[in-house]
Amino acid sequence: MSAPTMTLYFNAASPFARKVMVMLHETGQLDRVQLQPTVLTPVSPSAELNEDNPAGKLPALRLADGNVIHDSRVILDYLDHQHVGLPLIPREGSARWRRLTLASLADAVLDAAVLIRYETALRPQEKHWDQWLDNQQQKIERSLSYFERDAITELSSSFDVA
Numbered sequence: 001m002s003a004p005t006m007t008l009y010f011n012a013a014s015p016f017a018r019k020v021m022v023m024l025h026e027t028g029q030l031d032r033v034q035l036q037p038t039v040l041t042p043v044s045p046s047a048e049l050n051e052d053n054p055a056g057k058l059p060a061l062r063l064a065d066g067n068v069i070h071d072s073r074v075i076l077d078y079l080d081h082q083h084v085g086l087p088l089i090p091r092e093g094s095a096r097w098r099r100l101t102l103a104s105l106a107d108a109v110l111d112a113a114v115l116i117r118y119e120t121a122l123r124p125q126e127k128h129w130d131q132w133l134d135n136q137q138q139k140i141e142r143s144l145s146y147f148e149r150d151a152i153t154e155l156s157s158s159f160d161v162a
Helices: 015-026 047-052 072-080 093-122 130-157
Strands: 006-010 033-037 060-062 068-070
Touching (some): 060 072
Parallel strands (some): 006 033
Antiparallel strands (some): 006 060
């Protein structure tokens, strides 16, 4: 086993960081990455993270050359190009766009769930925006219904980015 050549800034509570962790495990790359737990909230950012990632969002991956890439979708694509097995993101054609579209819809579910959590856990009850919360919940329900109705068979067929 070689020494880690990359650093992953993550928080175990982040569903987007967990997606990256799954990719690392599934592609056998976990030993190449030093895990750097990072604590932040929308109201308490990480100064270290903000230096290389102006958006201040997790996850972020520092590469061996010192460059930092961020956004789970970008990190997943990078990692998928670094392993020796079959790609988990099709490289071209309609299959690529279909899988990325399904993965994007899954990200929309995660986004809505995180936003609901922030609204209900970090804001005082009297400032909760009920209509906005309902809209986020409806996004989740519509998306999950779509997966069950139109994509369950293909999502069950093999493991990939979607």
